[in-house]
Every structure is written in C-alpha cells, then in structure tokens.
Amino acid sequence: MALFSVRKARECWRFIRALHKGPAATSAPQKESEDRVFSGIQPTGIPHLGNYLGAIESWVKLQEEYDTVIYSIVDLHSITVPQDPTVLQQSILDMTAVLLACGINPEKSILYQQSKVCEHTQLSWILTCMVRLPRLQYLHQWKAKAAKQKHNGTVGLLTYPVLQAADILCYKSTHVPVGEDQVQHMELVQDLARSFNRKYGEFFPLPKSILSCRIPNWNLYCLRTCRTRR
Template identity: 45%
Template structure:
C-alpha cells in the first residue's frame, strides 16, 4: 500500500476528501501526506480487510527525548526488522479462529507506528518542549532506518479517536484490572509526587491505540506483555457486552496477538535475542532510560563516536577476570554482552567464546567499536538536524 506520514500540517489541509480516499496521492520525497480524517480512514482502510487474512502491526513510542540504544534495540529495531514481514510462528487458538488473521505467509502486511505524545503526559513533562521532542523522535526514527516507503507513521494526538475510544473502554474496564498492573505499582512506588489518573489509565489508552486500527499483531517486550493481555481482555469484554446484540454477533474489536522476540528477525534472517533488555550503563540492574539524570547511563542515537567510547569506558562492570554472561553476579558485563549481541547479530554464547580472555577494559572498547559501526554512520548529527527541519516544514 502507499506509504503515508500522517501529520497535521498546512499541506495536509489542502487535500480533498477524494484525495484522502485515493491511494494514488502524489508522494513528496517518498512521503504521502494525508489529512488526519480518522473516521474516513477507519471506514475505508482499517475495517474491511482483516477478516480476509491481511495482517496489521501497530506499535508506539513516546517522544520523551532523543532515542537511546535501549529504545532502538527495544522498539525501533523491531520496526525496522518488520519491514521484511517475518513468518508467522504463532497461530490463533480455537476461540480466536473466527476473528484472527490466517497464518499464510504471503498475507499483506500493514505497519502503523505512532509517536504517542498522549502517553507522554502521564509523567512530568515540559509543554513547551513537547513539539520539538515529537519532531526529534520522528527524525531519529527515519534516520535509524524506518523506511517511509513501507510504513505509516503518525502522531497520536492528531487522531482524536484514540482519546475518544480510550474513554469508552475505560467505562467498561474494572478498576481492579488496572490496579493490578505491575508497571503501575512500580511507578507509583517510585513516584516523588502523587500518581495521576492518567498513569492508572495508561493501559486503557494503549488498548485504544491498538484496537482502534484492528491491529492483528503488536511487537512487545517483557514489560508490555501484561498490558497487551489486558487489551485482549478489554476487547473481549466490549464484544461480549455490545457486539452480539448490535452487529449480528460479529466481533467489533479484534483481539491482537503479541509479537515476541522469537517472532521477529533481522533483515538478514538472524534471530534477535535480548534486545528488550538493554540496561543502564551506570546501574545495570535498571533499564536504560531517557529520564536518568546521568547522560553517562545511556547511549543516545545522536552521540558521536567519541561520546560512545567515553560512555562505554565509564560503564559499570566488576573486577572479576574474563568475560562471561551472568545476569545475577555480573550484571554490568552481561549488559555489555547483550549490547554487543544486539548490534552485531552474534549470539551471547558466540561472544563469550570469542572474548572469554579479554580484560573488561579491552572488551568495553570492542563493544564501543561495534556500536559506533552500527549507528554513527546511520544517525549522524547532520542527518538528525536535517530530518527535524524536513519534518517541521510540513
């Protein structure tokens, strides 16, 4: 299908209703800008083809600053890898047989990716910086390899239906379901201020994001699998309560399947392992995060080669000789092995054998060289700035 960068802009407003529904809209630098008319999109593009076996992927990323290595290995690399559709390794259960996509490998794939700025409001944020953070995220996504010729990329808040559906779903979601979410408990426990209703309802908005487009598959890491299962429960509740009586028994909200790590391969066909578990360089017991006060804790995709080498050399390790994987006893070294595996495609076992006798200092340099080879040539500072200028021009 024709690629669309769905973005609110003066050039988008000039499009007519006919042009929105016409897939032959003229591209501008490989990007077709379409008006954010969600009702028309839903009625024509996202409602009729799933039952015919077409597959649809949806995923989102928050615009909370420049993406870092953990973001790339967790979400962005999955999106890039999915530009060559993987073979389906999972299949629908008997209860899903009537509403799930078929498992044929030649089924058409639609990929929808969103910069989820509404989700970013659930934590402390700077309203003045939010627009530039959205632009920075989109520029980084394009620079990191997300091909606008085969993906749909849009800003969440430009589609009012996300918030509208979230409200409708919140009215049928038991409060206890949300209070049992592990992430809510963790964030509430670590919060310096009182948690908001938005933080509690975060999984409902996530469910709306997915169910709105009748996504069949969602790339998820370990920390999001609980939320996706909640999405399926909300969909089943909605269908049980409304669909059977109002639309001839057909399910209105499609229950999505998770795409876990083993379902996603790199462009070269190599299985990607441990890519959602990139930890902080300074505290390898915590995930790499943009909110960490120390810039030494993360490798940002716009870091220079010198920046990367400096951060790697300061990464927390230990005084034990040799290089081997042990998450419990050697979290720092294990984290570096995960990073090395993520950027090279080699398994941790292969890397352990190759670098077994290296000192941690020499090993850090090798990891830094691998990261630099992977990213610096792709997301250079100049490309990043040019990308932002291009996106702002819309």
C-alpha cells in the same frame, strides 16, 4: 517536517474512518485479509544505541515482514508526567526525524502523531468505562510507579494502559511488538476486546504479542526508547 506529520495524520484519520465503515456490529465477523502491526514510541528523552538495536531496528524489519505496519509517536502517553509544551513539540519533531533516519519508510508503513487522531481518546473513554478499577490497580507497573510516587501519582498513570489498548484496537491491529514487562498490558487489551465483542458483536480481532527478549523494558506495545520520569 511539521507539514509531513500533519499529512500523515490526515491519512491515518481517513484510514481509521475506512476501518470503521461496514456492516453493523451485530453482523457475523469478517476475516481480515491481512495482518496489521501497531506500535508506538514516546517522544521524550534521547534515543541511544540500545534503543536502536533493541527497538527501532525491529520496527524497520517489521516493515518487510507484515502487510500493514502502523507506527505512532504517542505524545498523549508522555503527558502522564509534567512536560514543557515547547520542548515536547520539538521532541515530537526530533523523534520523527530519528525514526525516518533509522529506516522507517513512509512508503512501507504509516507514521503519525497520536494526538492528531481523536479516535484514540474517544475509544479510550469507552474502554475505560468497561474496565474495573481493581484490574488496573493490579498491574505490576502501576504498583511500582505508585510505590515510587506515593500520593503524587495521577489518574493518567493508572489508566494509560487503557489508552494503550485503544491505540492498538483503534486500528484492529493483529500483532503488537512488546517486551516481557508488557505481557500484562497485552492481556488487558485482549480482555477488553473480548468484552467489547461480547457486548456489541464481533468487531475487534484479538491482537497477538510479538515478544522480544532483547528489550526487557519496552513500554507497551510501545517501544520505550527513552528513560522518562514516570
């Protein structure tokens, strides 16, 4: 399973490189020939029936509905709270096994581990330097988490929506499945894409939300399949 994850990560890395090759950023925008879906899932907690019916089942269906579907096990998001490295590594393998068992087909979609692709954090830093602090502090989820954790909240908790934006934009995604609680985060993604395009030339498409009323507590683009300690 570990070797499988590494191979898929390498394939995804080559995919990213191919996406970013081409004309200079100042050239006229080119139309994408296909829709591209991106979504991620944290490798913490124990998936249950509600997770499957509300999230994973939707992932399986999206494989049949869109040309390119990219799914990520977003382990970098999980370390915004303390994690045991050994337990986290096993959780990544377990989540991979669960997704494959539930119908995620490597022949129809890309499944990989987020931290194996360094472009996520590289783009996240660029986008972090483009967003104002009050914008992040205004997000509802940050307010809720900050109220619970008071002085124990980390900078990672504040800025993880920017990493989410990098996850999505890194692949020039056109569609992202989200719950209603993530609408603000998708607005941030779209605003960052617009800002980048205005400054450097048309490069990122503006991703559209695929709203699901069945999952009111999705964590991002991310399907939050488990209860975390955030």
